[in-house]
Amino acid sequence: xxxxxxxxxxTNTQQVLEDVEAKIAEINQSLPDGLRVExxxxxxxxxxKAIGTVERALLEGTVLVLVFLYLFLGNVRSTLIVIASLxxxxxxxxxxxxxxxxxxxLMSLGGLAIGIGMMVDASVVMIENIFRHLEExxxxxxxxxxxxSESAREVARPxxxxxxxxxxxxxxxxxxxxxxxxxxxxxAYTISFALVGALLLALTxxxxxxxxxxxxxxxxxxxxxxxxxxGRYRPLLNRALAAPKTVFAIALAVFLGSLALFPLLGTEFVxxxxxxxxxVRSTLPPGASLDSAIExxxxxxxxxxxxxxxTGTYSRVGRAEVGGDPEPVNVVSTVVTLKPLGEWQSGRxxxxxxxxxxxxxxxxxxxxANNFSxxxxxxxxxxxxxxxxxxxxxxxxxxxxxxxxxGKEVEALARDVRGATDVRTQQxxxxxxxxxxxxxDALARYGINIDDVLGTLEAGVGGETAGLVFDGxxxxxxxxxxxxxxxxxxDLIRELxxxxxxxxxxxxxxxxxxxxxxxxxxxxxxxxxxxxxVQMNVRGxxxxxxVRDIQQRVASDVALPPGxxxxxxxxxxxxxxxxxxxxxxxxxxxxxxFLLLFVAFSSLRYxxxxxxxxxxxITGGIFALWMSGLYLSVAGxxxxxxxxxxxxxxxxx
Numbered sequence: 330x331x332x333x334x335x336x337x338x339x340t341n342t343q344q345v346l347e348d349v350e351a352k353i354a355e356i357n358q359s360l361p362d363g364l365r366v367e368x369x370x371x372x373x374x375x376x377x378k379a380i381g382t383v384e385r386a387l388l389e390g391t392v393l394v395l396v397f398l399y400l401f402l403g404n405v406r407s408t409l410i411v412i413a414s415l416x417x418x419x420x421x422x423x424x425x426x427x428x429x430x431x432x433x434x435l436m437s438l439g440g441l442a443i444g445i446g447m448m449v450d451a452s453v454v455m456i457e458n459i460f461r462h463l464e465e466x467x468x469x470x471x472x473x474x475x476x477x478s479e480s481a482r483e484v485a486r487p488x489x490x491x492x493x494x495x496x497x498x499x500x501x502x503x504x505x506x507x508x509x510x511x512x513x514x515x516x517a518y519t520i521s522f523a524l525v526g527a528l529l530l531a532l533t534x535x536x537x538x539x540x541x542x543x544x545x546x547x548x549x550x551x552x553x554x555x556x557x558x559x560g561r562y563r564p565l566l567n568r569a570l571a572a573p574k575t576v577f578a579i580a581l582a583v584f585l586g587s588l589a590l591f592p593l594l595g596t597e598f599v600x601x602x603x604x605x606x607x608x609v610r611s612t613l614p615p616g617a618s619l620d621s622a623i624e625x626x627x628x629x630x631x632x633x634x635x636x637x638x639x640t641g642t643y644s645r646v647g648r649a650e651v652g653g654d655p656e657p658v659n660v661v662s663t664v665v666t667l668k669p670l671g672e673w674q675s676g677r678x679x680x681x682x683x684x685x686x687x688x689x690x691x692x693x694x695x696x697x698a699n700n701f702s703x704x705x706x707x708x709x710x711x712x713x714x715x716x717x718x719x720x721x722x723x724x725x726x727x728x729x730x731x732x733x734x735x736g737k738e739v740e741a742l743a744r745d746v747r748g749a750t751d752v753r754t755q756q757x758x759x760x761x762x763x764x765x766x767x768x769x770d771a772l773a774r775y776g777i778n779i780d781d782v783l784g785t786l787e788a789g790v791g792g793e794t795a796g797l798v799f800d801g802x803x804x805x806x807x808x809x810x811x812x813x814x815x816x817x818x819x820d821l822i823r824e825l826x827x828x829x830x831x832x833x834x835x836x837x838x839x840x841x842x843x844x845x846x847x848x849x850x851x852x853x854x855x856x857x858x859x860x861x862x863v864q865m866n867v868r869g870x871x872x873x874x875x876v877r878d879i880q881q882r883v884a885s886d887v888a889l890p891p892g893x894x895x896x897x898x899x900x901x902x903x904x905x906x907x908x909x910x911x912x913x914x915x916x917x918x919x920x921x922x923f924l925l926l927f928v929a930f931s932s933l934r935y936x937x938x939x940x941x942x943x944x945x946x947i948t949g950g951i952f953a954l955w956m957s958g959l960y961l962s963v964a965g966x967x968x969x970x971x972x973x974x975x976x977x978x979x980x981x982x
Contacts, residue, residue: 331369331643331645333645334349341432342372342376343373343376346371346372346373346376347373350368350371350373353366353368369641369643369664369666370606370643370664370666370704372704372705374605375604375605375606375705378605379434379435379602380433380434380435380438382435383435383438383439383441383442384438386439386442387419387438387441387442387445390442390445390446391412391415391445394412394415394445394446394449395408395412398411398412398449398453400552400554401552401554401555402453402456402457402552403551403552403553403554403555404460406542406543407456407460407539407542410452410456410535410538410539410542411449411452411453411456411535412449413534413538414448414449414451414452414527414530414531414534414535415445415448415449417526417530417534418448418523418524418526418527418530419441419448419523419526420526421522421523421525421526421527421529421530422441422519422522422523422526425518425522425525425526426518426519426522429518431515431518431519434515436512436513436515436516437515437516437518437519438519439516440515440516440517440518440519440520440523441519441520441523443516443520443971444519444520444523444524444971447495447520447524447527447974447975447978448523448524448526448527449527450491450492450527450978450982451488451491451492451527451528451530451531451532452527452530452531452535454484454487454488454491454531454982455480455481455484455488455531455532455535455536455539456535456539458480458481458483458484459476459477459480459481459536459539459543461480462476462477462479462480463476463543473540473543473544474540477536477539477540477543478536481532481536485532486929487929487981487982488528488531488532489528489532490925490926490928490929490981491977491978491981491982492524492525492527492528493925494922494925494926494974494977494978494981495524495974495975495977495978496520496521496524496525497918497921497922497925498918498922498970498971498973498974498977499517499520499521499970499971499974500517500914500918500921501910501911501914501915501918501970502514502516502517502967502970503517504910504914505907505910505911505963506906506910507903507906507907508709508712508713508903509598509599509903509904509906509907509963512599512963513963513964513967516967580945583948584944584945584948587947587948587951587952588951590951590952590955591951593955594951594954594955594960594961595870595871595872595873595874595960595961596871596872596873596874596904596908596960596961596962597867597871597872597873597900597904597960597961597962598872598900598901598903598904598907598962598963599900599962599963599964600959600960600962600964601679601703601706602703602705602706603670603679604703604704604705604706605666605667605669605670606664606665606666606667606703606704607664607665607667607682607683607686607701607702607703608662608663608664608665608701608702608703608704608707609629609633609662609663609665609686609690609699609700609701609702610660610661610662610699610700610702610707610717611625611626611629611660611661611662611663611690611694611697611698611699611700612659612660612661612697612698612699612700612753612756613625613659613660613661613696613697614659614696615657615659615756615758615760615761615850616659616760616761617658617659618658619646619647619658622646622647622658622659622660622661623646625661625694625697626644626645626646626661626663627644628693628694629642629644629661629663629690629694629697630642630643630644630663632689632690632693632694633663633665633686633690635689636682636685636686637673637674637675638667638668638673638675638677638682639665639666639667639668640666640667640668641665641666642663642664642665642666643663643664644661644662644663644664645661645662645663645664646658646660646661647659647660664704665686667682680868680869683701683868684750684868684869686701687699687701687750687751698753698756699751700717700718700751700753700864700866701750701751701866702717702718702719702866706719710899710900713898713899713900713902713903714862714898714899714902716755716862716864716898716899717864718751718864718865718866718899719865719866719867719872719899719900720749720864720865720866720867720872720875720876720897720898720899720900720901721862721863721864721865721897721898721899722739722743722862722863722864722865722879722883722895722896722897723855723860723861723862723895723896723897723898724736724739724860724861724862724863724893724894724895725855725856725858725859725860725893725894725895725896726858726859726861726890726892726893726894727858727859727892728859729757729758729849729852729859729861731890731893732757732859732860732861732893733754733757733758733861735861735887735889735893735895736754736755736757736861736862736863737754738886738887739754739863739879739883739887739895740752740753740754740863742879742882742883742886742887743863743865743879745882746875746878746879746882747869747870747875747878748867748868748869748870748871748874748875749865749866749867749875749879750865750866750867750868751864751865751866752863752864752865753863753864753865754861754862754863755853755861755862755863755864756850756851757849757850757851757852757861758847758848758849758850760847760848760849760850761845761846761847762845762846762847762848763790763817763819763822763843763844763845763846764843764844764845764846765782765786765822765837765841765842765843766841766842766844767779767782767840767841768840768841768842771839771840771841772840775827775829775830775833775835775839775840776829776830776831777827777828777829777830777835777840781827781828782827782837782840782841785825785826785827785837786822786825786837788809788810789810789811789816789822789825790810790811790816790822791810792808792809792810793808793809793810794806794807794808794809795807795808795809819843819844819845822837822843823836823837823838823843824836824837824838825837827840856896858892871960872900872901872904872960873901873904873960876897876901879897880897883895903963904962904963907963907966908963908966911963911966915970919943919973922940922973922977923936923940926939926940926977926981929981938980939977939980939981940977940980941980942976942977942979942980943973943976943977945976946972946973946975946976947969947972947973950965950968950969950972
């Protein structure tokens with residue numbers, strides 16, 4: 330026996346998992362010997378792994394920042410002062426997250442990892458300016474506190490403007506809607522909280538610590554690394570200044586080359602999270618019995634256990650309607666736990682393993698429509714489009730037969746598209762039904778009420794409670810109905826007895842027609858029309874390219890009658906909506922940044938000069954995506970947004 334535990338909306342996942350583990354331990358203490366409750370699949374491992382990855386990234390980033398600060402500042406005390414602002418900025422972010430209701434998750438902590446270098450920029454500028462004043466004014470009789478105060482006031486305005494620009498750069502993330510908004514808005518909030526904390530610390534704590542740590546004779550020359558870098562930078566700079574047009578032409582050519590590569594980049598919603606667990610959703614033909622579904626589940630598990638990367642399998646057949654997540658009996662869901670990727674001996678990637686599993690299951694257990702995915706990914710896909718697949722082509726119209734024809738054609742076209750896998754059409758027909766059509770004239774002759782007919786059918790086929798049985802303090806309903814092998818026999822159903830007005834027993838066949846009918850399994854509706862969908866996953870290719878090819882083939886090869894149309898949903902729909910929003914909001918944000926630059930420098934020329942950093946800054950990102958084979962996703966767009974802020978900040982400095 331087995332079961333699933335679902336957390337309520339708004340609850341903390343980590344806390345729920347800890348409470349479930351404690352409750353399981355409590356239950357096991359009360360069970361008899363030889364009987365235990367053992368968790369088979371838990372998201373706790375994934376949560377710990379994800380949070381651990383971010384924590385490790387934060388720690389490594391902090392160490393790198395510390396090392397590079399010392400190399401470029403050349404002073405232990407100044408390095409420690411700057412690095413002290415880092416944990417305090419994170420603390421400010423955590424306090425703000427606590428009061429705003431944000432949890433420490435992969436995206437919120439990821440925001441801190443992205444902004445870890447930006448948090449120390451203001452403190453570095455403040456310390457560097459203090460040292461400049463110490464070197465230039467070493468002969469003046471000025472108290473240390475006054476010298477630090479004057480140097481701090483000198484750079485306070487540029488620091489405030491620079492940090493404000495960085496925060497404004499992330500404004501587009503606050504405007505995202507739907508799933509993408511829930512994913513990336515925590516990142517924007519945590520980065521903004523941390524940068525505000527870093528700004529306050531740079532303007533207050535850093536000058537105080539500098540006053541306490543330094544004296545008038547603390548000034549020192551440039552570090553050796555900086556001297557070495559300057560010695561090689563100056564000749565390059567002089568050579569570039571001697572031929573400005575040539576340098577600009579080369580930079581412009583590289584930038585235009587990156588723009589030429591941009592259309593070649595694939596697109597997707599977000600990179601797939603490797604959960605370390607595979608979930609297979611296998612659909613049998615409609616009307617499959619429970620016994621056959623259980624047998625298929627065992628065969629699927631047997632095939633999947635042959636892979637050396639697999640540590641265990643667990644299958645569930647159907648799911649009760651209680652809980653809001655029903656599944657029919659002809660659906661077998663198999664959870665496959667895997668070894669850590671570092672222990673795989675086959676050299677496969679996750680995508681290659683899923684493809685190999687899909688091919689072997691299809692070859693060994695034919696007759697199934699399989700969907701290979703991951704537990705959380707399946708849930709996310711279902712929230713996006715109502716279908717447990719990454720990509721959905723929804724066909725709308727009125728006639729079920731016409732929808733079925735179009736669905737078969739779309740499915741055939743999608744199977745030939747490179748990258749489209751697990752393609753199948755929604756099961757709509759093939760459900761065997763017993764149809765009873767009462768003859769009202771015959772019912773009137775025998776004096777039988779139609780409610781009596783419905784009540785007899787409900788009791789014989791559906792069943793009804795006839796009493797209670799008590800076992801100590803527990804009680805159980807006595808449920809009566811025909812035996813399982815009799816409920817599907819038309820000859821027995823036709824002989825169900827009815828009591829007439831005169832007390833005579835009349836068989837059901839005398840007052841009703843009982844026939845077997847093969848009809849639709851379900852009728853889905855959306856957009857004020859009937860709906861049939863073709864679902865698929867994408868592996869080995871970008872989702873945007875797959876959708877583009879399918880759209881072109883459907884438009885050219887599928888004849889759609891008037892009133893029928895096809896829409897594409899799932900992750901593609903969210904990616905398109907998010908990018909459309911960013912295409913509008915990012916230019917507005919960049920215009921606002923340009924306005925801030927103009928206000929800060931009171932010069933249109935300086936503002937434009939700083940602004941030129943932005944287009945050249947994205948050149949490296951485009952080339953990096955192209956050379957690494959990664960796709961342009963919403964997460965990639967967030968990375969470009971961060972680069973915009975860094976480029977402007979560098980220009981301001």
